[in-house]
Amino acid sequence: MGKNSDYMLGKKIEEWDLSVTNLHRVKQRSYEVGVLPVAAIEPHNLHLPQGHDFLHTTYISRRSCQLAWEQTQSVICMPGLPYGVDCNLMGFPLAIHVSQATLDAMVREIIESLAAHGIRKVLLLNGHGGNEFVALIRQIQTDLDVHVFLCNWWLVGRDKYDEIFDKRDDHAGEFETSVALALYPELVEPNVAGDGKTRPFRFEALEKGWVRTSRNFKNLNDHCASGDPAHASAEKGKKYLDIVCERISTFLIELANSTIDENFPHTKE
Ligand SMILES: [Zn+2]
Numbered sequence: 001m002g003k004n005s006d007y008m009l010g011k012k013i014e015e016w017d018l019s020v021t022n023l024h025r026v027k028q029r030s031y032e033v034g035v036l037p038v039a040a041i042e043p044h045n046l047h048l049p050q051g052h053d054f055l056h057t058t059y060i061s062r063r064s065c066q067l068a069w070e071q072t073q074s075v076i077c078m079p080g081l082p083y084g085v086d087c088n089l090m091g092f093p094l095a096i097h098v099s100q101a102t103l104d105a106m107v108r109e110i111i112e113s114l115a116a117h118g119i120r121k122v123l124l125l126n127g128h129g130g131n132e133f134v135a136l137i138r139q140i141q142t143d144l145d146v147h148v149f150l151c152n153w154w155l156v157g158r159d160k161y162d163e164i165f166d167k168r169d170d171h172a173g174e175f176e177t178s179v180a181l182a183l184y185p186e187l188v189e190p191n192v193a194g195d196g197k198t199r200p201f202r203f204e205a206l207e208k209g210w211v212r213t214s215r216n217f218k219n220l221n222d223h224c225a226s227g228d229p230a231h232a233s234a235e236k237g238k239k240y241l242d243i244v245c246e247r248i249s250t251f252l253i254e255l256a257n258s259t260i261d262e263n264f265p266h267t268k269e
Contacts, residue, residue, distance in 0.1 A: 016069035017062060019079045032074040032256040033121045034114045036107065037061040040084030040128035041096040044172035045225035047193035048180050050094060052172075054082040055187075056179050057127030060153050060245055064125075067249035072256040076119070081106060085130040091218030104136045111146055120146045121255050125248070127153055129170070147265060149255070157243040164239050166231045169196065171217075173227015174236070182237030194223030195230070 015021045015029060037060075039053040049055060058080050065077035085103065089095040111122050124133055129152070137148045154175070157164075165174050173196045180188045198220040205211035217224050258264065 014066065014069075015073070016065045016075055017077050019077075030074060031076045031117075031119050032072070033068075033123065033252055034076050034078055034111075034119045035061050035065055035123045035125055035252065036078045036110060037080030037125045037127065038084065038103065038107065038131055038133075039080055039082055039126075040086055040130060041082055041094075042084075042086045042089045042128075043092040043095055043224040044176060045193050045196060045229060046223050047189040047191075047229065048172055048177060049184070049187045051082065052176065052180060053084065053127045054080060056176075056183060057125060057153065059183055060127070060241065060248065061125050063245045064248035064252060067245060068252035068256065071253045074256045075252050078110065080125075084128040085132075088130065088214050089217045089224065091216065092224045095224075100132060103131060104133070107133065107136060108140055111140060111148060112144065115144055115146045120260060122146060122148045123248075123252065123255070124148060124150045125153055126150060129154075147260065149251075149265075151248060151251075153244055153248070156247050157240050160240070160243055164236050167228070169227020171227060172196065172225040173229050174232045175227065175240070177229035177232035178234065178237030179241060180237070181232055181234040182241055185234060190229070190232075193229045194221065194225055196223075196225035196227045197221060198226045 013020055013022070013025070015025050037057040039057045041050055041054060043050055044052045061077050061080065065075050068075040081103070083096055083098045085100050086095045086097040090097055107124065114122060126133065133150050137150060140146065140148055161168070165178070167174055169175055177188065177193070201207050203211070206213060220226055261268070
C-alpha cells in the first residue's frame with residue numbers, strides 16, 4: 001500500500017483506473033463492475049479545500065478499486081464527477097451548483113455507456129450529502145438491463161463512528177477535518193477554522209428530525225460549517241477511512257464474483 005497521496009492522481013498505469021489505463025490493456029480485460037464517484041465543489045468551513053468532497057471521494061474510490069482489483073482483476077474506477085447539488089450553499093463564494101436533473105442525466109448516460117460495453121453492475125460512490133440518487137436508480141433499473149448500487153461513503157463506518165470521533169457533526173467539523181488531515185494535511189489551515197456552531201431550528205419537530213427541510217447554509221453561521229473541527233486528527237481520519245475502503249472493497253469483490261441471474265442481487269432461495 002502506497003502513501004495516501006498516491007491515490008489522488010494517476011502516477012503510473014493502473015488497470016483498475018480508467019483515467020490512466022489504455023486501450024491495449026483494456027482490450028485484454030473483462031470488467032464486471034464500474035465504480036463512479038460523484039462529489040461537490042463547495043466551501044467547507046474556512047480551513048478545508050473547496051474540492052474536499054471531490055478529493056476524498058476520488059481517494060476512497062481509487063483505493064477501494066485497487067484493493068478489489070487485487071482479488072478480481074475486473075473492477076474499473078471511473079473518473080469522478082466533481083460537481084454536485086449545491087443551491088443551498090450558493091450564499092458562500094465559489095460554491096458551484098449543478099441541478100440534480102443535470103447530475104442524473106450525466107450519471108444515466110455514463111451508466112448507459114458502461115452497459116453498452118457489457119458492464120452491468122455499477123456502484124455510485126457518493127461523497128456529498130446534497131446529491132440524491134435513489135429515484136434515478138429506481139428508474140434506470142426499470143429502463144435498462146443494469147444493476148446500480150449507491151454508497152454514501154461517509155455512512156459506511158457509522159457503527160464505529162462513536163468509537164473514533166468525539167461528536168457527531170455533518171459538515172466540515174471533526175469528521176471531515178480528520179479525513180482531510182489523513183489524506184492531504186498540506187491543504188488544511190486549522191488556524192483559520194471557525195467553530196462550526198449553528199443556529200438551531202425554531203421548531204421542535206425539525207430539531208427532533210421527524211420533520212425535515214433543506215437548510216440554507218448561510219442561515220447556519222458565517223463560515224459554512226456544521227460541527228467543530230477542534231478535535232480532528234489524522235489518526236481519527238485514517239481509522240475511519242481504513243474501515244470504509246476495506247468494506248467497500250469487500251462489497252466490490254462480492255459484486256464482481258456474483259453472476260447476474262434472475263434473482264440478482266437477492267439470494268437464490
Ligand atoms: Zn464535504
